[in-house]
Amino acid sequence: MFLTTARVRKKETVARNCFTLSLKEEKIASHCTPGQFVHVRLSMGYDPFLRRPFSVAAADPAEGVFRLLIQTVGEGTRLLQGIQEDQPLDCLGPLGSGFVPGEAPYFLVAGGIGAAPLLFLAQTLSKQNQPVRFYYGTASEAERVPLHAWLPATVEQIDATEDGSKGFSGRVTAALDRDILQGIRPGQIMACGPEAMLRELARLNATWKIPMQFSLEERMACATGACQGCAVEIAEEAGMINYLRVCREGPVFEAHKVVEFHAKASS
Amino acid sequence: MFLTTARVRKKETVARNCFTLSLKEEKIASHCTPGQFVHVRLSMGYDPFLRRPFSVAAADPAEGVFRLLIQTVGEGTRLLQGIQEDQPLDCLGPLGSGFVPGEAPYFLVAGGIGAAPLLFLAQTLSKQNQPVRFYYGTASEAERVPLHAWLPATVEQIDATEDGSKGFSGRVTAALDRDILQGIRPGQIMACGPEAMLRELARLNATWKIPMQFSLEERMACATGACQGCAVEIAEEAGMINYLRVCREGPVFEAHKVVEFHAKASS
Amino acid sequence: MQKLQVELGSLVLKNPFMAASGTFGFGEEYANIMDLQALGALVVKGLTLKPQKGNKPPRVVETPAGMLNAIGLQNPGLDSFLARELPRLNQQEIPVIVNINGAEESDFVTLARELQDVPGILALELNVSCPNVKEGGMAFGTSPAVLSSLVEKVKRVCGIPLIVKLSPNVTDIGEMARAAERSGADILSLINTIKGMVIDTHTARPLLGNLTGGLSGPAIRPVAVRMVYEVFQATGLPLIGMGGVMSLQDALEFFMAGASAVAVGAGNFVAPDTIPRLIADLQSYLERKGMNSPAVLTGLAHGSR
Amino acid sequence: MQKLQVELGSLVLKNPFMAASGTFGFGEEYANIMDLQALGALVVKGLTLKPQKGNKPPRVVETPAGMLNAIGLQNPGLDSFLARELPRLNQQEIPVIVNINGAEESDFVTLARELQDVPGILALELNVSCPNVKEGGMAFGTSPAVLSSLVEKVKRVCGIPLIVKLSPNVTDIGEMARAAERSGADILSLINTIKGMVIDTHTARPLLGNLTGGLSGPAIRPVAVRMVYEVFQATGLPLIGMGGVMSLQDALEFFMAGASAVAVGAGNFVAPDTIPRLIADLQSYLERKGMNSPAVLTGLAHGSR
């Protein structure tokens, strides 16, 4: 974990309300692993007050550059969208515990901006010659980030849009379910996206029974583990249910341990 | 008084920590009189929270443009300094009661950024063919705004610097005192500048006995007269001492009525 | 616009947005910028029997997302108000609520008696929570017994709706609310400012002439919302919520916490068009949500969790 | 750096800047970023006898120039603290103050008895002001009699300096301070968070799992400075001031109001290097001003006006 100043190499709009930042910062670029995030200070004043967490979406240790993929949703992300090339950005990171290796083939399931950490994961897995399928769901085509610029050629991309404007017509979880029912079965699922998507995956997995890791989001203050602010209920080995920290023990958790999804999925 | 959006026509650095903004806003440009000010919102967020008052330093009703002369002293002025040409600026104004005509000749006494309202006044008086001498004091030459760009040719400019780097060596009040002792006597003095300068003027005027108007500063919230926040003690005609509003009855007051200077000058 | 009307007991407002006392003067100042008739109500600057000179300057200072003020109830006094301010307000058909203040119970009672049958005054707001005056002021608003006694006496002479404005500078605001309710308050308004201080580190002295001042603005909004929520549970009275309202989003928090109307204070200084904007934004919000009255929002946040 | 040393009674700190309880965990988290030995003191996360699960999420939410938290004292409990956290802190020679919490008087007394003779603990901080737990918590900090009784009992078993942390959620903080002083407190720290609420207007429900939370950050600084100023006049005890400190400027306000040391809470989240920066900035400030100790600053604002 470093408290450091990155410099904006490039800013690019890549979809409706969605942009990427390429950030020059060697320590973060060379130490981050897929699923980790950075905590970014958006103002030297008090508005907004808290930092904002963003997943590392790509990292090039040789170049000393890492990338963020950001959806503009509120004040903080709007401010960030206004940043100019070559400006400094106060970053704390890399933070959190990322994805852990499972059994191939890997199916990555991204809902909307949830693609960010999975892109980095796909790049990393591909470098290790692991077979990867990347399921990418959005509401419509306008929200879609052109992933081919990020994904290695060996990664198979499956598109889904809820309005059918691109790829599978419907939820990305339905696309995955269709494939699994047809026998295209992963050894490991890694997912990131809206709560509803994760909940549906948890529900479907009652049938599939496939090892699954989720990258979760929770409101954060410190993002270092100091404040206990980003708690999520996790059922640990001994059957004990405890609040763990999304910023420290997470953001990636084994899906079956996340009490919230488990309880509702099985009820 | 209008709540309106001006547009930045031009921004120019004119001295150390000092810049001017030319603002396109026809209603303010055509309604303001010398001594009046505008109340500017510096952030659409809460940091800084309150607006900031700045005197109108020039106005061209034909062009629909007015100008501010601003010294960078804190957060708010620093933010304002970062504004780009063509950006909008939320302005409330014109506000307050400005200078009132007196007897010629007019001697205008400016300490540092106090020059702002007096520049507008000098322009206006000159248009009315009134004789004007403009005393301009700063700490050193680096702080001096090149006033010749603002002042009509008929206005005589007397320079003073405390370190002697330009013009009279010493306080601007000493320069004026020298002239008055030599018989160069105004019918009316109008002054704006640091408290110490105004206090010294009040003290010297115990000897001179010349009608004198001061433009005062006080911390403001509303700047419209609604909150009573910008009170200054004024001795009114009946000998009654009351708190008047710098933003409404002021910022310009007859010097002898300003209790603060009067009391201390005579003590 | 009909559908924005709200009723706080017998106090009927054409919309739920008011200008908070002390932040809109006697209305004159903002007349150039907005149609004052459009206000749900204008609560005028705190009035006392005799004219008040107010506190020594500086009286205001900016703070993070807020400000301190220590005006000290500078006002022209009852007679001047009745002779000069009120006729103008009435002529312009501005809905007026008068915020009354005193150093002793009898001051409040006299003011209430004199004002309550003057035409053109919708209601009285009893300010027992001003942190910026030495006598009276907050003292009345920090002890349930003292508050009870005062409200009871004022209520006895007051034929129009009586609003009691609660101080946030207390351990248990619910207890104060119940004391006011028991003693006859018709409506409660909250919160007044929170007592604070800024020190000028150059002079090493408190910056305000009065040493302390009252904190208002967005900084205090979470405290104000919490108190409205608590008072909504503690009493059955209609509530006027305030504290840092700048946007409809902010106002919705107060409605949902339990307010039937919302007042804007410091927000007026920053954005003088706040109240007209709130009115327009609420109108379209209700339409979008298919709600037929702001009253539907009141207390929504207390639904079973 | 010698000249930054301060003495709060018998508690000696190498500099006056502390990490506020609950905002620095048990120190581990920020070890990568700063030298924890440089801290004046690290006040660890509120400790209870038994492990505590903490409150339902969400537990934090941003507010204007501040934040609400409702952690609910999640902590590993006394045994785990002594077995795991403290040895590590001691090994790294980090000056530790333990913030203790309980639902009943006996919990506090037991904790104090167990902790006070453990080597490597500089002082205990009695947290009687947590707004985020149902039992105990703030209740101890809002009644002078209850506070007195508690402080007295704890003091009887506590051989190291006893800090009492005051709640701002009271009518008269001076009275609470005097109650603590009378009962044997050695040092007072203030303020804890102010109780607040944010309502999620989309769901029309309080946003925090615990409904309410504690407000901290620059938003509350004027309230905190005022309270330190009042408590400085009310008692003769050394004070630890906190509430929204981000810069030396802010810290100077607390010193001048009467604090002998200053703690940083939410500021650590925004700028994790705040404390090292404060130490460096104070050092050069004192040099520039020709002052030979931070103690010179304490209470300066009370000079005759």
Ligand SMILES: Cc1cc2nc3c(=O)[nH]c(=O)nc-3n(C[C@H](O)[C@H](O)[C@H](O)COP(=O)(O)OP(=O)(O)OC[C@H]3O[C@@H](n4cnc5c(N)ncnc54)[C@H](O)[C@@H]3O)c2cc1C
């Ligand atoms: C571990 C982690 C990784 C993330 N990675 C990405 C990413 O790669 N790209 C991306 O676009 N977004 C990501 N997010 C979500 C991103 O942090 C929020 O969209 C952002 O904080 C919103 O800030 P705002 O000021 O624009 O919105 P506002 O709504 O104004 O934010 C208000 C407050 O809510 C919090 N908040 C709002 N939405 C979220 C959320 N979904 N999760 C947590 N807190 C939230 C903010 O932090 C802030 O405190 C991630 C979140 C987490 C926890």
Ligand SMILES: Cc1cc2nc3c(=O)[nH]c(=O)nc-3n(C[C@H](O)[C@H](O)[C@H](O)COP(=O)(O)OP(=O)(O)OC[C@H]3O[C@@H](n4cnc5c(N)ncnc54)[C@H](O)[C@@H]3O)c2cc1C
């Ligand atoms: C009627 C009037 C006319 C003015 N005209 C000009 C002008 O033409 N050019 C110019 O450069 N400055 C002018 N000033 C001063 C200017 O308003 C302040 O310099 C400015 O507000 C400082 O803001 P800041 O955020 O940069 O400084 P900060 O120090 O960060 O300001 C903090 C707070 O202090 C207040 N404040 C600071 N200095 C002053 C001051 N001198 N008077 C009143 N409040 C102050 C600010 O408004 C703010 O609330 C004028 C002030 C008044 C009252």
Ligand SMILES: Cc1cc2nc3c(=O)[nH]c(=O)nc-3n(C[C@H](O)[C@H](O)[C@H](O)COP(=O)(O)O)c2cc1C
């Ligand atoms: C400058 C100023 C003057 C005030 N004067 C009064 C007053 O005379 N009477 C009163 O009851 N409240 C007074 N208040 C308190 C406001 O009415 C309101 O309760 C408080 O400011 C909180 O709302 P806000 O955060 O929207 O400002 C005053 C507030 C300010 C900022």
Ligand SMILES: Cc1cc2nc3c(=O)[nH]c(=O)nc-3n(C[C@H](O)[C@H](O)[C@H](O)COP(=O)(O)O)c2cc1C
């Ligand atoms: C996330 C968080 C957790 C806290 N936990 C504790 C605690 O366990 N015990 C305690 O006495 N104070 C606790 N506090 C209060 C702080 O120690 C401090 O009193 C308060 O936050 C004000 O300081 P600040 O504005 O600098 O944050 C906590 C504050 C925060 C923000």
Ligand code: FES
């Ligand atoms: S955000 Fe502080 S522990 Fe995770």
Ligand code: FES
């Ligand atoms: S600033 Fe409000 S009356 Fe002058």
